[in-house]
Amino acid sequence: MTQSPHDGTSRPHEGGDAASPEELRERIEQTRAELGETVQALAARADVKARAQEKAAEVKEQAGELTTRAVDPVLRGTARSAELLRDNRELLVALSCVAAAVWVARRR
Template sequence: MATEQSPSQPPSPDLSGEPGPDASAADIEADIEKTRHELGNTVEALAAKADVKGQAQRKAAEAKARLTDKAVQAREVVAEKASAVQTATQEALTDNTGAVKPTVPVAAIVAASLLIVGILAWRSRR
């Protein structure tokens, strides 16, 4: 069923978005440009999906960045814990004047400190 247009109205595109049979050359050229643009976008999208190597490189770069961030965080935590252990060890080994306490077995304190640092390092790697 064809619809009739009044002579005062310009020809409008049909429901498919294409210019109608009464369209001017400018309307047709505009439709061609629009179609070319849409086709170009579609081709770019398909090319991006087909670029498996590029996608793998992007994902590898993202994973590397995440791992680097986690390594920096782990390093900071270990440094904080080591500093706390060092301070605690120093306080345990020395008196208020800074002299070594004669009653504290030094080897036992050092061994315990190293054990604590080792455990903290092992846990931060997990």
């Protein structure tokens, strides 16, 4: 049994038997690794600048997605209009000539 440094009471080793020096070293290494992970997690939570940058990147990505969803239909509509104009050039030229003739006739 070992004495707890915090409360002065005795308690048995994990596993019930006295640990060998090698087992103690393994436990110490495992504890160090766990402590290192805990410190890293706490440091990440305390790094306000990094968390703010992550949030800004997330918001920027969301804004880009919203913009794409809003602009795509407009671009498709514009492309369709341009296609209709190309397909009906003769009609467009004829209507332009009529409009010009009406404009000239009204000016006189």
